[in-house]
Amino acid sequence: MAETIWRPQGRARRSTRALRVRTSAAVLAVVVSAVLIVPPLAQLDQQAVDLAAKLQPPSWAHPFGTDDVGRDLLLRCVYGLRVSLLVGLVAALAATVIGTAVGAAAGALGGRTDRLAMRAVDTLSSVPHLLLGVFVVAVFRPGVWPVVASVAATHWLSTARIVRAEVLSLRGRPYIDAAVSGGASRWRVAVRHLVPGILPQAGLAAVLMIPHAMWHESALSFLGLGLPAHQASLGGLVQGGRGSLLAGHWWPTLFPGRLLIVPTLAVAGLAGAWRERRNPRRRSELTL
Amino acid sequence: MLELKDITAGYDRRAPVVRGAHLTLRPGESLGLLGPSGCGKSTLARVVALLHRPERGTVTLDGHAVTGFSHRAPRSLRTAVGVVFQQPRLAADPRLRLRDLVAEPLRATGRRTEAAARVGELAERVGLGADLLSRRPHEVSDGQLQRACLARALALRPRWLVCDEMTAMLDASTTAALVAVVEDYRDRTGAGLLAVGHDPVLLGRWCGRTTHWNEIVKD
Amino acid sequence: MTPPATPPPVLSVEELSVRFRMPAGRYVEAVTGATFALAPGESLALVGESGCGKSVLASALLGLLPGNAETAGSARLADGLDLLAADERTLARTVRGRRVGLVPQSPAAHLTPVRTIRSQLEETVRELTGTRPPALRAAAEAAAERAAFPASHLDRHPHELSGGLAQRAATALALVGDAPLLLADEPTTGLDRDLVLRTVDELRAHTRADGRALLMITHDLAAAERIADTVAVMYAGRIVEITPAAAFFGSPGPRHPYARGLLDALPERAFAPVPGAPPELGALPPGCAFAARCAAADQLCRTRRPALTGGVACHHA
Numbered sequence: 001m002a003e004t005i006w007r008p009q010g011r012a013r014r015s016t017r018a019l020r021v022r023t024s025a026a027v028l029a030v031v032v033s034a035v036l037i038v039p040p041l042a043q044l045d046q047q048a049v050d051l052a053a054k055l056q057p058p059s060w061a062h063p064f065g066t067d068d069v070g071r072d073l074l075l076r077c078v079y080g081l082r083v084s085l086l087v088g089l090v091a092a093l094a095a096t097v098i099g100t101a102v103g104a105a106a107g108a109l110g111g112r113t114d115r116l117a118m119r120a121v122d123t124l125s126s127v128p129h130l131l132l133g134v135f136v137v138a139v140f141r142p143g144v145w146p147v148v149a150s151v152a153a154t155h156w157l158s159t160a161r162i163v164r165a166e167v168l169s170l171r172g173r174p175y176i177d178a179a180v181s182g183g184a185s186r187w188r189v190a191v192r193h194l195v196p197g198i199l200p201q202a203g204l205a206a207v208l209m210i211p212h213a214m215w216h217e218s219a220l221s222f223l224g225l226g227l228p229a230h231q232a233s234l235g236g237l238v239q240g241g242r243g244s245l246l247a248g249h250w251w252p253t254l255f256p257g258r259l260l261i262v263p264t265l266a267v268a269g270l271a272g273a274w275r276e277r278r279n280p281r282r283r284s285e286l287t288l
Numbered sequence: 289m290l291e292l293k294d295i296t297a298g299y300d301r302r303a304p305v306v307r308g309a310h311l312t313l314r315p316g317e318s319l320g321l322l323g324p325s326g327c328g329k330s331t332l333a334r335v336v337a338l339l340h341r342p343e344r345g346t347v348t349l350d351g352h353a354v355t356g357f358s359h360r361a362p363r364s365l366r367t368a369v370g371v372v373f374q375q376p377r378l379a380a381d382p383r384l385r386l387r388d389l390v391a392e393p394l395r396a397t398g399r400r401t402e403a404a405a406r407v408g409e410l411a412e413r414v415g416l417g418a419d420l421l422s423r424r425p426h427e428v429s430d431g432q433l434q435r436a437c438l439a440r441a442l443a444l445r446p447r448w449l450v451c452d453e454m455t456a457m458l459d460a461s462t463t464a465a466l467v468a469v470v471e472d473y474r475d476r477t478g479a480g481l482l483a484v485g486h487d488p489v490l491l492g493r494w495c496g497r498t499t500h501w502n503e504i505v506k507d
Numbered sequence: 508m509t510p511p512a513t514p515p516p517v518l519s520v521e522e523l524s525v526r527f528r529m530p531a532g533r534y535v536e537a538v539t540g541a542t543f544a545l546a547p548g549e550s551l552a553l554v555g556e557s558g559c560g561k562s563v564l565a566s567a568l569l570g571l572l573p574g575n576a577e578t579a580g581s582a583r584l585a586d587g588l589d590l591l592a593a594d595e596r597t598l599a600r601t602v603r604g605r606r607v608g609l610v611p612q613s614p615a616a617h618l619t620p621v622r623t624i625r626s627q628l629e630e631t632v633r634e635l636t637g638t639r640p641p642a643l644r645a646a647a648e649a650a651a652e653r654a655a656f657p658a659s660h661l662d663r664h665p666h667e668l669s670g671g672l673a674q675r676a677a678t679a680l681a682l683v684g685d686a687p688l689l690l691a692d693e694p695t696t697g698l699d700r701d702l703v704l705r706t707v708d709e710l711r712a713h714t715r716a717d718g719r720a721l722l723m724i725t726h727d728l729a730a731a732e733r734i735a736d737t738v739a740v741m742y743a744g745r746i747v748e749i750t751p752a753a754a755f756f757g758s759p760g761p762r763h764p765y766a767r768g769l770l771d772a773l774p775e776r777a778f779a780p781v782p783g784a785p786p787e788l789g790a791l792p793p794g795c796a797f798a799a800r801c802a803a804a805d806q807l808c809r810t811r812r813p814a815l816t817g818g819v820a821c822h823h824a
Contacts, residue, residue, distance in 0.1 A: 004580075006524075006526070006577040006579050007577060007592070008576075009570075009573075009574075173378055173379075174379040177334065177371070177373070177379075178371065178380075179396070180339060181337055181338075181339060181393075182367065182392055182440065182444065183363045183366060183393055184393075184396040185363075185396070188396050189359075193381055196383050197381075197383070324702075325698065325702075326669070415784060428558075429556075430557040430558070431556055431558065432558070432784075456696070457557070457696060458557065459554075459556035459557060459772075460728055460769055461769055461772040462557070462780070463772065463774075463780075464774075464778050464780040465780035467778070486700055489774045490774045
């Protein structure tokens with residue numbers, strides 16, 4: 001038989017996706033390792049005030065410049081990012097846990113529980129996030145935990161909705177019927193079939209919520225309701241640099257602001273690629 | 289004895305899809321229920337499998353009047369009816385390997401220890417090769433997946449079987465093979481069968497008696 | 508006037524193979540060396556059990572294979588265009604709908620649920636024929652008429668249609684571009700017996716009378732018998748028999764043992780399954796893929812793969 005000449009088929013979308021994934025992962029790795037490694041190794045004190053070197057534009061000695069009391073902005077930004085990431089991570093995790101629990105319970109139990117839970121979600125959603133956040137922060141003293149609580153309390157709503165919808169759609173599948181017919185208890189159906197089914201969605205929601213929570217935290221800090229001044233997060237840094245902006249000093253606001261955007265885009269890039277890969281239609285294409 | 293009296297069922301109270309259905313099956317009997325698609329025969333099959341609560345009417349299973357359906361039905365009653373659905377893709381949890389799919393009813397009813405041996409035996413009975421057992425649903429064909437779903441339905445040795453369009457997606461050879469598996473099981477255990485479908489030739493060949501949807505619903 | 512020469516085939520497939528690249532450098536050979544031709548007005552039914560590669564063949568013809576697929580051979584339309592070599596742009600702009608019409612497996616899923624049949628037909632007519640309002644309305648109605656879709660139901664949404672009418676709506680859409688080749692992928696799965704017969708009769712009418720060719724992929728032998736001029740039986744990615752339908756379903760019957768077994772499995776006949784299971788497409792045996800299940804298999808069958816000669820690929824036919 002003559003030699004068979006094979007030609008590739010299908011669209012070459014894979015390569016651009018791979019590039020996006022690699023770039024996002026690399027950026028995220030740099031950011032995370034920076035905030036993990038730099039603070040313990042740093043010789044400098046981020047609080048070191050040097051009034052002689054105040055408001056210097058970016059240079060080799062101070063790549064991000066210095067602020068109005070002469071603190072190195074690069075170092076301040078790394079510390080700020082550390083706080084922002086921590087708050088974002090913990091708040092997103094808490095919001096996801098609350099949202100998944102409420103959504104799964106509403107979807108799986110149905111009936112009155114469902115109606116009650118969803119009305120509560122609707123009611124809370126109708127209050128502006130920031131207002132609710134301000135209220136939570138106002139009740140406590142400024143610090144990391146009130147901010148986390150405030151962000152978590154306002155962000156579990158969307159997760160609850162997503163998870164509930166997912167559970168409802170799974171509940172109607174014949175394989176749930178088959179499990180019930182095979183003697184599975186409610187608990188077993190939930191743990192064995194429903195929860196694994198919603199985990200990818202919930203996980204994606206959680207990851208996408210990290211940047212969301214970071215922005216929320218920054219907004220609170222920018223309003224002066226977030227963390228105390230010595231524990232500056234990125235939002236706090238932007239707030240701090242605002243005063244010098246009018247005098248033409250752009251660097252104290254620009255760099256912290258940009259640093260907020262970078263991890264956001266990286267996370268969105270990774271999450272988008274992951275969702276594309278999980279898309280059941282694309283996966284089922286291989287089914288013979 | 290499996291008896292349905294005056295069953296009205298559906299998903300919307302104002303427009304039930306099944307109205308006043310009557311059905312009686314003696315132990316060991318096989319009944320083919322013919323009807324056009326969308327007539328409500330799948331809903332009736334779910335009622336018989338105790339998965340769907342009818343709005344009106346009574347279901348009696350081996351002398352027990354069934355008062356609860358789905359999770360509200362006692363486990364011993366639920367597992368007395370094995371059920372196979374039309375679309376194996378939707379009837380299999382996409383995350384489970386076929387081995388776990390077949391073993392699921394055994395584990396759910398606390399028979400973990402016998403699961404491994406029993407899965408092997410069931411797989412052989414339905415003609416599922418050992419290498420297929422370690423695959424997930426998206427890695428096998430419709431026919432192979434339906435074999436696994438039938439094995440799952442037989443795992444708890446039900447006294448009744450409900451096959452809702454079990455072979456609609458399958459080729460002639462797989463159809464004949466699965467029907468042979470069901471009949472072999474019934475020969476050994478004396479289980480009763482309700483086969484729902486739309487092919488009079490198939491159900492006529494398969495079941496002892498066939499009836500048409502129009503004959504079991506009142507209006 | 509000289510008598511017209513035999514018209515060129517609408518589709519001629521030669522040595523078409525499809526394989527999927529799997530992790531660890533393995534390949535799954537889904538289709539191997541498929542060769543057949545379709546004349547104008549001819550209906551060919553491609554039958555075989557699920558997983559034998561027939562749907563992959565259809566996807567290859569429509570350029571809808573996933574990214575890890577590789578193809579070999581050719582599938583030429585009457586004008587010489589090779590469907591396997593054409594780029595996505597050519598396929599989208601000049602092939603799908605225009606030169607190859609697709610009759611889908613589940614019409615309910617194929618139709619857009621939120622729009623009426625009329626709006627979907629009008630959109631397709633506008634895209635494929637360039638008809639503009641005010642002629643568009645009449646053109647869409649004519650398209651519906653051709654597939655016997657009642658004009659009274661044009662303003663309904665897909666969920667308001669019965670299975671039969673949804674199938675006709677999908678057929679109407681497939682016919683709009685007046686494609687010389689219709690490709691029907693399991694068009695009767697899940698339909699009632701009466702509806703199966705009506706659907707294939709309608710497809711038949713659009714084929715023979717209008718000089719179109721039809722390639723129908725199905726596991727339903729009764730539907731194949733009703734519609735086909737030619738039957739091609741696929742097993743483990745290869746066409747093992749290709750025969751005129753009358754000879755296949757009537758006398759002398761299929762010649763390949765697998766085809767015979769498949770036909771004998773029908774409830775109208777012996778209702779006995781072919782023993783055993785098909786081999787894995789990723790690990791095909793060196794000889795005839797059916798040998799392990801075949802009563803007539805001998806040493807030759809297990810070592811040498813039979814070629815498709817005289818319409819059948821069997822050492823003993």
